[in-house]
Amino acid sequence: xxxxxxxxxxxxxxxxxxxxxxxxxxxxxxxxxxGFFAGLIVGDVRTGLLIGGTLELMALGVYTxxxxxxxxxxxxxxxxxxxxKTQGFAVGLALAIPAALLLTQVDxxxxxxxxxxxxxxxxxxxxxxxxxxxxxxxWFSHMIWGFSRAIPVFLAVAFGQPIVQAITSFxxxxxxxxxxxxxxxxxxxxxGFAMLLKIMxxxxxxxxxxxxxxxxxxxxxxxxxxxIAAVAITLVYMxxxxxxxxx
Amino acid sequence: MATAVGKxxxxxxxxxxxxxxxxxxxxxxxxYERMQSVGYCYTILPILKKLxxxxxxxxKRFLGNLDFFNTNPVVGAPVILGGHIALxxxxxxxxxxxxxxxxxxxxxxxxxxxxxxxxxxxxxxxIGASMALGGSVLGPILAIVLVFFPYLGVRYWQFFWAxxxxxxxxxxxxGGIIGRVTEFATLVGLTVIGGFAVSIVKxxxxxxxxITTTVAGKAATTTIAIQTQLDAILPLxxxxxxxxxxxxxxxxxxxxxxxxxxxxxxxxxxxxxxxFG
Numbered sequence: 001x002x003x004x005x006x007x008x009x010x011x012x013x014x015x016x017x018x019x020x021x022x023x024x025x026x027x028x029x030x031x032x033x034x035g036f037f038a039g040l041i042v043g044d045v046r047t048g049l050l051i052g053g054t055l056e057l058m059a060l061g062v063y064t065x066x067x068x069x070x071x072x073x074x075x076x077x078x079x080x081x082x083x084x085k086t087q088g089f090a091v092g093l094a095l096a097i098p099a100a101l102l103l104t105q106v107d108x109x110x111x112x113x114x115x116x117x118x119x120x121x122x123x124x125x126x127x128x129x130x131x132x133x134x135x136x137x138x139w140f141s142h143m144i145w146g147f148s149r150a151i152p153v154f155l156a157v158a159f160g161q162p163i164v165q166a167i168t169s170f171x172x173x174x175x176x177x178x179x180x181x182x183x184x185x186x187x188x189x190x191x192g193f194a195m196l197l198k199i200m201x202x203x204x205x206x207x208x209x210x211x212x213x214x215x216x217x218x219x220x221x222x223x224x225x226x227x228i229a230a231v232a233i234t235l236v237y238m239x240x241x242x243x244x245x246x247x
Numbered sequence: 248m249a250t251a252v253g254k255x256x257x258x259x260x261x262x263x264x265x266x267x268x269x270x271x272x273x274x275x276x277x278x279y280e281r282m283q284s285v286g287y288c289y290t291i292l293p294i295l296k297k298l299x300x301x302x303x304x305x306x307k308r309f310l311g312n313l314d315f316f317n318t319n320p321v322v323g324a325p326v327i328l329g330g331h332i333a334l335x336x337x338x339x340x341x342x343x344x345x346x347x348x349x350x351x352x353x354x355x356x357x358x359x360x361x362x363x364x365x366x367x368x369x370x371x372x373x374i375g376a377s378m379a380l381g382g383s384v385l386g387p388i389l390a391i392v393l394v395f396f397p398y399l400g401v402r403y404w405q406f407f408w409a410x411x412x413x414x415x416x417x418x419x420x421x422g423g424i425i426g427r428v429t430e431f432a433t434l435v436g437l438t439v440i441g442g443f444a445v446s447i448v449k450x451x452x453x454x455x456x457x458i459t460t461t462v463a464g465k466a467a468t469t470t471i472a473i474q475t476q477l478d479a480i481l482p483l484x485x486x487x488x489x490x491x492x493x494x495x496x497x498x499x500x501x502x503x504x505x506x507x508x509x510x511x512x513x514x515x516x517x518x519x520x521x522x523f524g
Contacts, residue, residue, distance in 0.1 A: 183518025212441020223357025
């Protein structure tokens with residue numbers, strides 16, 4: 001019976017992430033929703049509501065802004081509900097939180113591994129192969145995200161509480177792994193921005209880049225404010241530049 | 248610009264096809280290197296295919312639309328997609344459509360993240376969670392209903408609104424406007440990236456060396472907060488430096504995977520030994 005729960009709950013974890021990557025129909029990556037679904041599956045909706053609701057209030061307003069990594073509360077809610085049903089709410093919650101934090105590290109790694117898809121995509125583009133690209137997108141593009149959640153859920157449910165505690169104590173014994181991955185997760189978006197800057201005329205217009213930097217770094221301006229200022233500065237620049245042409 | 252471009256017209260089913268591709272898979276394959284790029288390209292690809300019958304032009308556009316892209320997927324992305332399709336149909340160059348995407352993605356990411364995640368979700372989720380904690384199944388059900396219908400509606404509306412706006416803008420101003428639009432979008436984009444990049448890239452020195460000196464015969468220990476010193480010279484100096492390093496390596500012809508390795512090594516080793524934090 002454990003193995004059936006392990007498979008169905010792993011499928012739920014997979015669905016939760018495909019949902020936010022794609023259709024965003026149920027927002028199942030939020031612990032309120034994934035806890036509820038897990039409760040329906042294990043036949044204990046009440047525990048699902050309590051675990052999911054508790055985690056949701058902890059995670060309120062916590063989202064992956066700009067691709068930042070956050071605790072994996074949906075997996076926490078699924079495992080918390082499963083273990084909470086048999087061993088009580090307190091045990092479920094006590095397991096849900098470390099599980100959510102542990103999976104944060106897995107998330108940094110899987111977000112990196114997904115680069116295989118962009119490189120495959122480049123190859124398809126060079127060959128003009130739309131069919132191959134479409135096939136990759138439809139069948140494989142969500143797999144690393146999905147399985148990075150589904151496999152831990154499967155293992156935890158199939159092998160039970162000892163495996164979760166063993167992994168947690170491993171990371172507690174070697175905190176440097178955790179710290180290293182967290183810092184690396186903050187540095188990696190630099191590559192994305194560097195790729196973007198490479199295709200833009202940075203050397204021709206360095207002043208605009210500097211203005212944006214100063215507005216954020218010194219004036220702590222929110223991005224919307226920077227965007228409005230950017231429009232204003234560009235309007236001024238362009239009206240001066242094209243004045244003679246329009247006169 | 249290819250000669251046939253701008254003559255082919257899109258039908259409603261072409262637009263709906265792109266819209267559903269966006270719905271099913273927009274952020275799939277999300278990664279640190281180019282973020283939403285593959286999902287964006289997947290959405291727009293049948294449109295590119297139809298509008299660019301010349302295989303070489305199609306390949307160029309296919310490859311061009313795999314560049315870095317990231318914005319809010321719910322409020323933001325549909326506007327860019329709809330507007331881009333209109334520009335594409337009007338015969339805009341790849342430089343124009345890229346400038347349009349780059350110019351809008353940063354500002355819309357800021358607006359969309361605040362509206363969707365920060366405000367709307369926080370309201371419905373806190374109501375849902377408190378009902379759930381009271382033991383009511385209506386809590387999560389209410390949250391799901393308030394996600395399903397409004398999210399779908401707002402995405403559909405933005406997509407077609409931006410498409411209509413883009414079409415009428417190009418029609419009323421003529422083809423000459425495209426060059427100006429490109430320049431405008433590029434400059435706005437560069438300004439926004441100047442702030443956006445350092446708001447996302449995170450790196451700071453955690454190490455605080457303790458120095459013991461003898462002052463008037465007594466040992467005195469002072470710790471030096473290196474990050475505070477760096478902030479006094481230039482705030483966000485380290486995010487600027489790692490982004491500049493990545494840019495410089497790419498310019499020198501390094502592959503993105505090699506640069507990824509370098510950045511990961513800096514972050515992981517620095518974090519593991521406690522130098523960065």
